[in-house]
Structures are given as C-alpha cells and as structure tokens.
Amino acid sequence: MIKKIFSYFIPIKIYETKSVLSKSIEVTWANGELVLDSENANYSYGSLQRILRLGLKNIGYEKIVAMNHILILGVAGGSVIKTLVEEIKYKGKITGVEIDAEIIKIANAYFKLDQVKNLEIVIDDAFEFVLKTQNKYDLILIDVFQDTTMPNFLFEDFFIKRTCFLLQRKGFILFNTMILNETQNIRNKKYVSEFYNPQFQIKTIPRVEIHNELILIEKLEP
Template identity: 40%
Template sequence: MKKTFSYLWPLTKKYNSNYNGKLEVTWINGRKVLDSSNANYSYGALQEVLDHGFAEVRADRAAPVLLLGLGGGSAIPLLRNKYGYYGKITAVELDAAVIEIAKNEFNIEAHQPLELLCTDAEAFVASSQQQFGFIIIDLFLDLKVPAQFFTDAFWKNVAALLTADGKVLFNAGINEAHQEHIDYLLKNDTLGIHFQQKENVYGSNTLLLGERK
C-alpha cells in the first residue's frame, strides 16, 4: 500500500544521526530513497552516479570488494544484480544509524556474502591485512568529502589493500568541490594508484577511476 500511495504523495520517515544530522527515508514513485538535509545518500541520484562508475570498471567479479561508506547500501544490489559480483563484500560505515537504516529499510543483509563493519574508514585501511579486487570509496558528510580522504597516507594504505590487478572507484566531489585535492591525486605518482577522471557524471559528480601502478 505504501509503495502504491507513494506515486501520489511521498511518504517520509525521519532518523537522527550523530554524524549526519537528520536523515530521511522517503517512499517516492514506488521506491525508497535515503537523503541527508542537502544530498541523496542512496537509491536516488547517487545510485545513478555509482552505476555510471561501475559500468566503466573491469574488476574481477569473484574477488572480494571493499565499500567505504555504506549509506543505504544502494551500491551493493547494483554490484550483485546488475554487474554480477559474487565475492564477499565488506562495507565500512562510521554511522551506526546509517547501518541500521540499511538493514531495516533496505534489507541490505539479503545480499550475502556480506560483512558490515561500524568503524572509521581511515582507521580500517590503515590496519586491515585483507586484499580486495575492487575498492569503492563514497565517503560524504552531507555534500563534502572529509579532507583526510585526499591525503597521501590514506591513498597509500588503499593501494596496499588492492590485489595486483585491483581497481578503485572514488566518488570524489560534487560540482567544483575538492577540485584542488582531485588535481593533486591525478598528478601524484607516489601513491601506487593511477587515476582517470570522469567529470560531470549526471551533471554533478566527479569520479576517479584507479588501478594499481
């Protein structure tokens, strides 16, 4: 009934988050989306952006996948159902409220094998000993990517987690945000990752596609 009614009038449930402020899950036009105060976090425009990036990546579908930044988890059904990734997915999310939304509102645990970790992404890549064939980095607080995810130390740690032919997709900014940091990553040859830039993805986002050097 809610799904049917959503074509006539959006239905919204609100959540409080210690990191993201007010979050809203809305039934609209027959589907649920997760939004912060100013941005789509999952299953709306963001899912279209990630879909565009996934279509460009040629990663090993059987290899483990690391997702830094879960949101409502819209990347995961895309990986499983559209692109055929069947290895284990490890999703790292700092915000416990977001993990609960992904579980309870979007049934994310249906997409096994899946590990959900409530921890800091920067700390995870600094300490993990695992190897991944595809690393997806989608770490926004509202409309901004926190500065620590543009540092040399973070990216050298990411490179160390990649398999020999591993790939990276970094959702690096909206409109002109973070362009100076993005240019730095594109020119930096000490990180162990070679990047290509995709600008104005769906008219807004900048994606960086990376692979081990």
C-alpha cells in the same frame, strides 16, 4: 503502493531520524523508488546508485564478477551493494565499512541490506579500518560523506598510498567525489595531477549527475 505511485509526482517522506553523526536521515519515495537522503545529499539509491553504477561499468562487469573480495568504504543504504549483487551477480565477499550504526539499522529495515549473504558490515571509521585491515582487495570503493562534506583525509597522501597498497594485482579503486565550488574542483585536479606511481593508472569521469566526479585508479600488471 499508493505512496509509490504518487512519488512520481512529488517525493513522499516516510521516515526521518537523526544520529550522533547525521543531523538528518530521511527515507523517501521518489520517482517510484525508495531513496536514503541526508539533509542536503542523496546517500543511497536514486542519483548515487546511477553514479556508482557508471563507475562500475567503466571497470567492466565481467572483471567485477571474477573478483574475490570487494571493500566498500561508506555503505549508507547500500545501493552499490545491491547493484553488485542483483545487477552484476557478484558472488564474492563484500566488506562494507560504515561509521554510522544508525544508518545501517535503517538500511536493514527499509532496504533489506541484512539479507545480502555475501556481505559483512563493519561499524568503524574508514580511515581507522584502512589502517588496521590485513586483507588485500580486488576493488576498493570510496564513498565517504557527511552530508555534502568529504573528510580531508581522503585526499591526503598517506591514505592514498595505503589504499593503493591494499589492492591486489590488477585491482581498482573507485572514488566518488563531489564538486560544489572551484576550491573543490582545484582539490580534485591536484589529487589527479600529483598522483604518480608507475604501478597505477588514474583517470576521471567528470560531472556525473552534475556535481559528482569519479576517480578511477587501476593497478597495472607488475
């Protein structure tokens, strides 16, 4: 409790480790809440939770509650899962895909992710999982980072088409991106401008928490 109080004045790191995939994984008290960070980015809770909450609000909580199956690519500490279950009261199935098993251990230990009953965690690469899965989803949330770096496959045509194929009718893709320079800004504009499918509608929610841009794709009525 003392650390929580002092964290309103200065961040207090309580755990630090590294994994095969991450140079640094830190659990910190910041502004009265536990957050999970990499070396240069917020991985869960804190600003990331605010970013993804805004994206979910743009979809509409009432639509989300009525969904049957949600896929999350990039779990980290699971803050968006907590938003879905605790704030939105979503009771359908959640499948979370995370490549770094060490991060899931931390999420279970510090953020009680393993207590979410309607959650299934799969340790796998997001690209590989998307290739293999036979399921269809009402919402696919893409939040895949290695520190501040986004893998190139996320912006490739094949991956875009495959994730769209995995959507149920009237489903959504919520894609969290980071823009730190003009090259990445151009990358996002290219992604949106070249996205064409009469079955889908695409829009952006720019400059969320300064550096993030959300891309929202909706599958329309046939």
